[in-house]
Amino acid sequence: MDTVKHQKKNTSALKKSKSVKNINHYTNVRGLPSIEKIVSSVEDTPRPISTQIVGTIPEWIKGNFLRNGPGKFEIGNHKFNHWFDGMALMHQFKISNGQVTYKSRFLSSDSYQTNKEHNRIAISEFGTVTMPDPCKNVFQRFLSRFESHKPTDNANVSFVTYKGDYYVSTETNIMHKVDPDTLETEKVDWSKFIAVNGATAHPHTEPDGMTYNMGNSYTSKGSYYNIIQVPPTKKTEDETLEGATVLCSIPSVDKTKPSYYHSFAMSENYVVFIEQPIKLDLLKIVTGKLRGKSISDSIFWDPKLNTIFHLIHKHSGKVSSIKYLAKPLSTFHQINAFEEDGFLIIDLCASDDGQAITNYNIQNMRKSGEALDEVFCTHEDLHGEDLHEYGGLEFPQINYHKFNTHPYRYFYGCGFRHLVGDTLIKMDLHGKRMKVWEHPGQYPSEPVFVPSPNATEEDDGVIMSVVITPDEDKSTFLLVLDAKTFEELGRAVVPVNIPYGFHGTFNATA
Secondary structure (H helix, E strand, C coil): CCEEEEECCCHHHHCCCCCCCCCCCCCCCCCCCHHHHHHCCCCCCCEEEEEEEECCCCCCCEEEEEEEEECCCCCCEEEECHHHHHHEEEEEEEEECEEEEEEECCCCCCHHHHHHHHHCCCCCCCCCCCCCCCCCCCHHHHHHHHCCCCCCCCCCCCEEEECEEEECCCCCCCCECCCCCCCCEEEEEEEEEEECCCCCCEEEECCCCEEEEEEEEEEEEEEEEEEEEEECCCCCCCCCCCCCCEEHHHHHHCCCCCCCCCCCCECCCCCEEEEEEEEEEEEHHHHHHHCCCCCCHHECCCCCCCCEEEECCCCCCCCCCCEECCCCCEEEEEEEEEEEEEEEEEEEEECCCCCHHHHHHHHHCCCCCCCCHHHHHEEECCCCHHHHHHHHEEEECCCHHCCCCCCCCCCEEEECCCCCEEEEEEEEEEEEEEEEEECCEEECCEEEEEEEECCCCCCCEEEEEEEECCCCCCCCCCEECCCCCCCCEEEEEEEEECCCCCCCCECCCC
């Protein structure tokens, strides 16, 4: 996936862009090693265990490095079809005085408990549709086909924060509030507070704690994309999403085929929603159980459509009347967005092909309005040609608390020559220079930046990543790199196997 910079302009600021040669980049890699063990089920480790420290973990790092992702890929004799379907496993690396302990816990979701009780996949997931209960008679099984998919609460995507509290989230209306120390959870339903059918697992938070997110709603008038605002603080200790509001609603261009989105961008004054040509066929989703098809079977890529960037003013909720257009592209994660010299700059990881979701079927991973103004966006690559050697970049991270919504210099991510990250990359936008951490047979997860105390420069701090070693048993480790030099400081080797996960965060403690 190439990393691109899109510049959003109003009509008066539009400059005529020069035509450029269209160059396609491909990662010409052959003979990729098997990563089957990366998507193998594990047992959880609910009691803290010690790790082996190699090198040095800086003593100023104190807190919980929290990770989320799938950890169980079959129930009884039934196997999940898609990487996104695995039962959520929460991980905690507790760091203090240069030492690290590890523990993990399966999320006690309704999906997990129901599956466990029936010893089969009883709740449908993104890429797996549940089959009728064999204990029911033929007529009951036939009728069950006409039931709609119930939204899963298998929140296996990320750790997020609202009002200072931690939650694990997926993309349905159900999250789980998490105690970052004990990993005990409490279910929270978005739809109890605002009229949405789900929300992304990638909210954006202001320095004062005000949080923005997006979620869809489906009505008799069609599909809507909703911008959500959650207050920065709690009025009572036990409250969750009280006070959440819908800032504005944007109708889908196609009422019955809204776009799929995994995240959105935010600058100092704007929320930017990217309506991309990855589409959800709602009729197919509604009839999926009858047809024996999962939600993933109802997602399709339409390369005939442009990508539309919608700008929403964060304080007024007003949607810009100007349509900002780009060629067909798919994006899952944005790097940053900021306003500079009359421009709105959005940096994102993007691909010219929207088929990426289907790549993550587990069997693959186990193989070796016309009246409105329209403005076309220009872009530039944020990288040199050398990035293509590493297969592009995903899971981008920055020094978020200091530089989100502001001009910045560095971002970090995973190089993707394989279906999962196989390198860690630091990109310097001044000269588009890279630093790379790479070890064959080791697969690093999303890098998380943690600033050092009294930091004076943007990259003063460390990068933390959980590195999976499928060729070596029980040798997964937490890697700590100097964010400035990208040299290894130390690692904490965990004596249990851990599957490759999605997203995480650092919970600093006093």
